[in-house]
Amino acid sequence: MALIVQKYGGTSVGSTARIRDVARRVARFRREGHQVVVVVSAMAGETNRLLALARELSPSPDPRELDVVAATGEQVTIGLLSIALKELGVEARSYTGAQVRILTDNAHTKARILEIDEERVRRDLEAGTVVVVAGFQGVDRHGNVTTLGRGGSDTSGVALAAALKADECQIYTDVDGVYTTDPRIVPEARRLDRITFEEMLELASQGSKVLQIRSVEFAGKYLVRVRVLSSFEDPEANPTGTLITYEEDENMEQAIISGIAFNRDEAKISVMGVEDRPGIAYAILGPIAAANIDVDMIVQNIGASGHTDFSFTVNRNEYRKALEVLERERAAGRFQARELIGDNRIAKVSVVGIGMRSHVGLASKMFKTLADEGINIQMISTSEIKIAVVIDEKYLELAVRVLHKAFELEKGGNGG
Numbered sequence: 001m002a003l004i005v006q007k008y009g010g011t012s013v014g015s016t017a018r019i020r021d022v023a024r025r026v027a028r029f030r031r032e033g034h035q036v037v038v039v040v041s042a043m044a045g046e047t048n049r050l051l052a053l054a055r056e057l058s059p060s061p062d063p064r065e066l067d068v069v070a071a072t073g074e075q076v077t078i079g080l081l082s083i084a085l086k087e088l089g090v091e092a093r094s095y096t097g098a099q100v101r102i103l104t105d106n107a108h109t110k111a112r113i114l115e116i117d118e119e120r121v122r123r124d125l126e127a128g129t130v131v132v133v134a135g136f137q138g139v140d141r142h143g144n145v146t147t148l149g150r151g152g153s154d155t156s157g158v159a160l161a162a163a164l165k166a167d168e169c170q171i172y173t174d175v176d177g178v179y180t181t182d183p184r185i186v187p188e189a190r191r192l193d194r195i196t197f198e199e200m201l202e203l204a205s206q207g208s209k210v211l212q213i214r215s216v217e218f219a220g221k222y223l224v225r226v227r228v229l230s231s232f233e234d235p236e237a238n239p240t241g242t243l244i245t246y247e248e249d250e251n252m253e254q255a256i257i258s259g260i261a262f263n264r265d266e267a268k269i270s271v272m273g274v275e276d277r278p279g280i281a282y283a284i285l286g287p288i289a290a291a292n293i294d295v296d297m298i299v300q301n302i303g304a305s306g307h308t309d310f311s312f313t314v315n316r317n318e319y320r321k322a323l324e325v326l327e328r329e330r331a332a333g334r335f336q337a338r339e340l341i342g343d344n345r346i347a348k349v350s351v352v353g354i355g356m357r358s359h360v361g362l363a364s365k366m367f368k369t370l371a372d373e374g375i376n377i378q379m380i381s382t383s384e385i386k387i388a389v390v391i392d393e394k395y396l397e398l399a400v401r402v403l404h405k406a407f408e409l410e411k412g413g414n415g416g
């Protein structure tokens, strides 16, 4: 007997028929004698619909009230799933985040989980009851409803698994695991049986949408055993999905490159011809951080004649705001620049693999592959296990396809 947390995403609970399927899958695990906690998202499209309603009434709805509205989506699903489970003769109980007491900070719309009171859940599990918890939501210490950011149900699932010391956290989605890249772009993309936690973290932060990045961070912190699976697969076939691992398994041959992530959600800002002096990076990026805008890549060149060019990327929906902040600072004389250039038609492509630690020449292979296709690289950034480049958005799919082939990812990723 194991304690399993299963998280089902929006498409997995997108209709009452799908909810019934989920109930059957849960019932099967119960019959095998496992204790099961189920964490659910809102039905597909529901969170978008709720947020749009609020925006019909205000262009910038009050975040506290926005959370009150958004959290209702998951409340519907927990009730419906519990009804479906009882209909199958399975004892089940639903709880909102506040009822469990998933305590968060008060950063409405992007709250962080601080603590989970797992006592009640544990008591139900011991009585043989399936516990159905609303994902994406919690409560702050004053009793205000909070939400954890888009895709936050993954984090609810992993956090509950950590609090309960569950044997496994199964994340059910509409793909049967983590792929070498998006199969919609590269049909030869391959499902990975396992991926290391570090690689998963890079893939999630570089744009792979399979898991919310915060959930991966959480898993790493508490060493939660996470498995990504499809809720559309036949459970009788015992699908294994993709397991996130924590130690490099000595006996397994490790692929050099594991995957290619990409992201179209970024925009680039270049500050051209700024004075080259101590404090200039802070003069430019300090106000950006103060405006709560996340910066991803940063490049500064050694300049000629006391001047330098400075470029960075931000999320595309914060691009306008970032440009405004810089125009304002420049007008106020905080820095001098010849020109401010924005480009929101860029994309980022990243090659990720733990094997980069022990293999050389992977970056040059990536650059040559792109050069052979005439794709210009605008920015480069690297980590121990990642090389990321910014390119023109219109070459994104081509870049992903040629890199997938060059690194032989369809065969196992040893083409480094």
Ligand code: ASP
Residues within 6 Å of the ligand: 009, 010, 041, 042, 047, 048, 073, 135, 136, 149, 150, 151, 152, 153, 154
């Ligand atoms: N329903 C929320 C969203 O769409 C949370 C989730 O699905 O993980 O972002």
Ligand code: MG
Residues within 6 Å of the ligand: 009, 151, 154, 210, 212
């Ligand atoms: Mg999701």
